[in-house]
Amino acid sequence: MKRFLFALFVLGIAVALVPMGTSQEKTNDPLARLMKEKLKNAQVMMEGVALSDFAKIRKSADELIQLSKTAEWMVHKTPRYEVYSNEFRKSVEKIYEKAKDKDIDGVARAYTETILTCVHCHQYVRELREARVPLDPRPVPITQAISRPDAD
Secondary structure, three states, X not given: OHHHHHHHHHHHHHHHOOOOOOHHHHOOOHHHHHHHHHHHHHXXXXXXXXXXXXXXXXXXXXXXXXXXXXHHHOOXXXXXXXXXXXXXXXXXXXXXXXXXXXXXXXHHHHHHHHHHHHHHHHHHHHHHHHHOOOOOOOOOOHHHHOOOHHHO
């Protein structure tokens, strides 16, 4: 019963992460394709978890590991992003190893870690995007550009 509830919980997380018509779907940029591929493999992996199909789990894990090693994967060159990428890769490697051992509970736990790493990384990337203030192309008059506290 615990296994069923845990699998149901993991399935719920996976379903919650399925995008609902994002702008990425409408573009052909490499990052959008990479994220679609990541999602597809995560969904196939979830199917493997639900069916205890260890070959399917290992194949999906291997594909995710390879995706995480591509140049397009490194969206941001920050230490925190690198940590998330490494955590993702390690958790997927753990899925692969647990699937090789035919340990479905271990696979499900590692899958949950992987999903949480994705969620945290995507939150971080959104924070980075929100923090960027667009540059105003209009020139600033020199009197406004230089302000001295004692000028008043």
